[in-house]
Amino acid sequence: MSYYFTKKINGDFESAITKVTEELKKEGFGILTEIDVQATFKKKLDIDFKKYRILGACNPNFAFEAIQAEDKIGTMLPCNVIVQEQEDGIVEVSAVDPVASMVSVQNNSLANIASEVSEKLNRVINNL
Numbered sequence: 001m002s003y004y005f006t007k008k009i010n011g012d013f014e015s016a017i018t019k020v021t022e023e024l025k026k027e028g029f030g031i032l033t034e035i036d037v038q039a040t041f042k043k044k045l046d047i048d049f050k051k052y053r054i055l056g057a058c059n060p061n062f063a064f065e066a067i068q069a070e071d072k073i074g075t076m077l078p079c080n081v082i083v084q085e086q087e088d089g090i091v092e093v094s095a096v097d098p099v100a101s102m103v104s105v106q107n108n109s110l111a112n113i114a115s116e117v118s119e120k121l122n123r124v125i126n127n128l
Helices: 013-026 037-045 060-069 098-102 110-126
Strands: 005-008 030-036 052-058 079-083 089-095
Touching: 005 052, 005 060, 005 110, 013 030, 013 060, 013 089, 013 110, 030 037, 052 089, 060 110, 089 098, 089 110, 098 110
Parallel strands: none
Antiparallel strands: 005 089, 030 052, 052 079, 079 089
16 A cells, blocks of 8 residues: 555646645645745755655644544644655655555544545545
8 A cells, every 4th residue: 555646747846836735725625834845955954955845734624533533643644745846847746645644543433534535635636
């Protein structure tokens, strides 16, 4: 089982960020955090790195349900989606598969939540 969904898309990096954000919104997700890995590596390590952004996506309803079922599940939230530019200029978007993440959590009540979130994130990737 893979721990992520992924798709390569045409277009520039910033347009991909916009498109991913729009598709997440259609599925009820907002972006809580945005980490610019390229800028961080340059600032902290003086390393030139490819365009790579981590978007911390959250669907509040599912997050609420998950935290009610398992109060430590916040260690695995939000759902990360990465947008990265490959060497050939192609942009690749990947999202975590919550079902794979939840395998390590011994709480059966999370299975349905993880499955629903997984379907939504998979749809986001497929709709790009």
